[in-house]
Amino acid sequence: MDDDVDDCVDDGAHDALLTIGAFAARARLSAKALRLYDRLGLLAPAHVDEATGYRYYRAGQAERARLVALLRRLDMPLARIAEVVRADGDRAAGLLDGYWADVEARVAGQRTLVAYLRGRLSGRDSEVYGEFVVETVDVPEQVVISETRHTLASELPAWIGASLGRLEEAARGCGGVTAAPYVVYHSDVSMESDGPAESCVPVADGAAARAWSEERGRAWQTRVRVEPAGRLAYTRITKAQVAYPQILAAFGAVEEWIAAHGLTVAGPCREVYFADWEAAGPGDPVCDVAFPVN
Numbered sequence: 001m002d003d004d005v006d007d008c009v010d011d012g013a014h015d016a017l018l019t020i021g022a023f024a025a026r027a028r029l030s031a032k033a034l035r036l037y038d039r040l041g042l043l044a045p046a047h048v049d050e051a052t053g054y055r056y057y058r059a060g061q062a063e064r065a066r067l068v069a070l071l072r073r074l075d076m077p078l079a080r081i082a083e084v085v086r087a088d089g090d091r092a093a094g095l096l097d098g099y100w101a102d103v104e105a106r107v108a109g110q111r112t113l114v115a116y117l118r119g120r121l122s123g124r125d126s127e128v129y130g131e132f133v134v135e136t137v138d139v140p141e142q143v144v145i146s147e148t149r150h151t152l153a154s155e156l157p158a159w160i161g162a163s164l165g166r167l168e169e170a171a172r173g174c175g176g177v178t179a180a181p182y183v184v185y186h187s188d189v190s191m192e193s194d195g196p197a198e199s200c201v202p203v204a205d206g207a208a209a210r211a212w213s214e215e216r217g218r219a220w221q222t223r224v225r226v227e228p229a230g231r232l233a234y235t236r237i238t239k240a241q242v243a244y245p246q247i248l249a250a251f252g253a254v255e256e257w258i259a260a261h262g263l264t265v266a267g268p269c270r271e272v273y274f275a276d277w278e279a280a281g282p283g284d285p286v287c288d289v290a291f292p293v294n
Helices: 020-027 031-039 059-073 078-086 089-122 125-129 156-171 205-216 249-262
Strands: 017-019 056-057 133-137 142-149 181-184 197-203 222-227 229-238 269-275 285-293
Touching: 017 020, 017 031, 020 031, 020 269, 031 056, 031 059, 059 078, 078 089, 078 205, 089 125, 089 249, 125 249, 133 249, 142 156, 156 197, 156 205, 156 285, 197 222, 205 222, 205 249, 229 249, 229 269, 249 285
Parallel strands: none
Antiparallel strands: 017 056, 133 229, 142 197, 142 222, 181 197, 181 269, 229 285, 269 285
8 A cells, every 4th residue: 555645644732744755755764664664563653544554653753763774784683673772772772782792703703714614615724724823731630520412513502501501500519610611522513413522610529529410410411520630732712713613623723733743632622611701702712622632
């Protein structure tokens, strides 16, 4: 139905109402966009004529219409736009900041992935690996409380966060956490292969950890074991680089370094999480990609 009739009508005691065509021109939007915003609950007309179905808007609604259009230019999903436009000033700004932080994290990860893929496609993997600094560190024997799961790469980030959270909570009753938590990959985890992976948290009191595992840990395949002392070859990566599959470049760099220095891999690879994940930005170091070596 064409809503374009006379540019405005007088609704008596209220301000004049603009037709959708006149309002679209004032807001610098199309009538099609305004109908979409109405259907999605982002910007409802001030009045809809029951007899004709014509939509009418007030001039004061133009600012909100432009705000919706600007947020769309950020590729913000419509559901998140709805949250922003319905919030008050400070909360709306906070929601925008949260969305943009997600965008920056995604772009940073994609930038790393592009560099990795460019090296793979051009046959210059070593140039990509050269961007990583590999070092070694000796780690002491540790008692760890751990949780094991078969998981695909798409499910892995959520499981890592949840499992380490459960184990760190348990560790508080086992003398506390004594070193950075880590995840061991006992077999390949990808979009087709499901590991298993093992989340580990070093604890101070092994006896208390075993008691906790016996009492409450069975539902999560939790166990307590001793991680022997050894040497790790590792490279430190940022939060953006942790995402799969760009993290594969870090693993490749460490493996190449191990071979080049005449060392041998002595156990499954791991990711050591030493920083506050939630507080870290895309470019902040958060994780060591490591292999036990001898």
